Amino acid sequence: MTSEIAQPSDFVPTLADVARVSGVSTATVSRCLNAPEQVLKKTRDRVLEAVEELGYSPNFSAQSLAAKRSNTIGAIIPTMENAIFARGIQAVQEELGRAGATLLVASSAYKPDLENEQIRALVARGADGILLIGHARDLAIYDFLDRRNVPVCVSWAYDPSQPKPSVGFDNRSAMRAMAEEVLKRGHRRIAMISARQSDNDRARDRVQGVRDAMRTAGIDCSEMTVFETDYTIEAGGAALSTLVASSPGPSAVICGNDVLAVGAVKAAQRLGLRVPEDISITGFDDIELAEVIVPALTTVHVPHREMGVLAARQLWKMVTGSGPADSLELHTKLRLRGSLGPPAL
């Protein structure tokens, strides 16, 4: 059997070509690649040689069409442009890679419609499982996923009462702990800067957490100002300017995340307010920025990488059917740093 010479540049070898060159059936070639132990070493070597010679690599579409599984997990995050998701998803990717699976990442820009579309796109692409951020979404889309038998794992949230298993932390009680710390310092005029609460259960839970703490402390929380805004440093700054302009201005501003908090700190300083002497500011997430800014941010530390790793494992268990589909709670930690102090007199 003489070997092929010089492929024309647009000839892409297929399984059948490999079979022909190595003188075996396509089934054997397939087995060489997917279950090498089932084929004689002698045959295998011959086949692998042909694979090498032809520069063959399998066509994934054909593979997953025929095998009805894709070894692919899909994830939809609100945006990559955000350290906390990027870090977590990187961990997911690494963990899945270890299991031999591939991660497909799409981002929804916080738009529910786009998210639905992306979910369908990932399912169409044969995703064996889907990772989503937060519980809140249309029931219809969960129905769709159920009907397609695509397992779903929710992350960045933990709520076992929800229909889908989740791997994450309790946003509400984490923020409650933060608020208690603020109250303990003696603050009573408290305001919040939050991400938009509609379509975002995490933002909602965090606001609720603050309310919980105030209520428990016997403070009327109906009068707390909650300023909702975009997820950027600038927006956080603008929000703070607005809040301090009101009277009486808050002595402490609890922010829904670190990005908003950093914006708030910078804006306060620009307005000539000292942090924390004149105004205390807290964040949530504990991203790098939190430690770099002066004063360093008091915030809630979230174990993003760990969360990613555990979510990946959980989802893979569900996909392979090798384990129960239960929720996993992770714990957050308060990081008390310079931006929180007692209120001015």
Place this chain on the structure above:
Amino acid sequence: MTSEIAQPSDFVPTLADVARVSGVSTATVSRCLNAPEQVLKKTRDRVLEAVEELGYSPNFSAQSLAAKRSNTIGAIIPTMENAIFARGIQAVQEELGRAGATLLVASSAYKPDLENEQIRALVARGADGILLIGHARDLAIYDFLDRRNVPVCVSWAYDPSQPKPSVGFDNRSAMRAMAEEVLKRGHRRIAMISARQSDNDRARDRVQGVRDAMRTAGIDCSEMTVFETDYTIEAGGAALSTLVASSPGPSAVICGNDVLAVGAVKAAQRLGLRVPEDISITGFDDIELAEVIVPALTTVHVPHREMGVLAARQLWKMVTGSGPADSLELHTKLRLRGSLGPPAL
């Protein structure tokens, strides 16, 4: 024709089911979905109704197997855990979405072998085109891509002399401009903190840029210390500590990127050095951190989003064959901020 009732939960409708229910051929259903103008409104409505009723959604693997294209672009970035890539790639995703294409993102953790593997995986998945960061990699992998006829666009770098078209900026001359600015302030004892140069042409180019500037200024650059380290804030800090411990310590430290520079600034301050009075520090990239830190970082601003958008367009042109495959140069800007000053006496 009575309609199906209550699907068993693991029945997944196919094109053929839709065809049967709506009483047309599979070809017509396919056309309804892909070229609606070719089919009579009346028929189309009937088909779409069936699609709705069955909850049909196309199988992507079958689609791309049959059509021999996937409307998918693959991108491999060193890591998601890095604001500059995350931001650029987000822009790529948005732009491709506008064109009706999907982006698949994988990360290589700066490991060439992993990158090769990922490239093959993306090609196997039917990626119509591939976006890569930087030019430096095995010729063999470019061969592979050529043989498969998969267009490649390189970004985060610009070098028309390289085999593949690139959309980016000239790292060398950008850094040279930065170095000239440092020299203009009177600095002569200059050190660098750089990412590892092996397998990273961008890091290499930046170091070269500094050398260029020094040589032009008539300074012997062979004596410049270049400290190579990991891409983290901590590593940047450790590097700075080492550098200032040497004697004579540098009066200015040029960092290969902002993350290293932020680490350096914080470490200098921890050592009791004032920035820039005792030591000047510069960065590269202009990420958010650069403006938040005190003093703000003098750095090179890179238009990441714009780069992502243009790279996406360029690649899509190559994929659809609707335009020439040429390189595009973007321009960087110096951002002179507090971290750079004249040397101490």
Place this chain on the structure above:
DNA sequence: CGGGGAAATGTAAGCGCTTACATTTTTTTT
């Protein structure tokens, strides 16, 4: 009202792979 051409639809052959089942070869057992 009939013929011709355009528009709409149908037919059926793959796309490259996996896998159940059939067949052949090798090994083990008696």
Place this chain on the structure above:
DNA sequence: AAAAAAAATGTAAGCGCTTACATTTCCCCG
């Protein structure tokens, strides 16, 4: 050494879709 069991390989039927080509339907014009 023959029969039975096990291992290796082959055969061929799809997986769900697209699309070239064939056929039917529709519309316009003389």
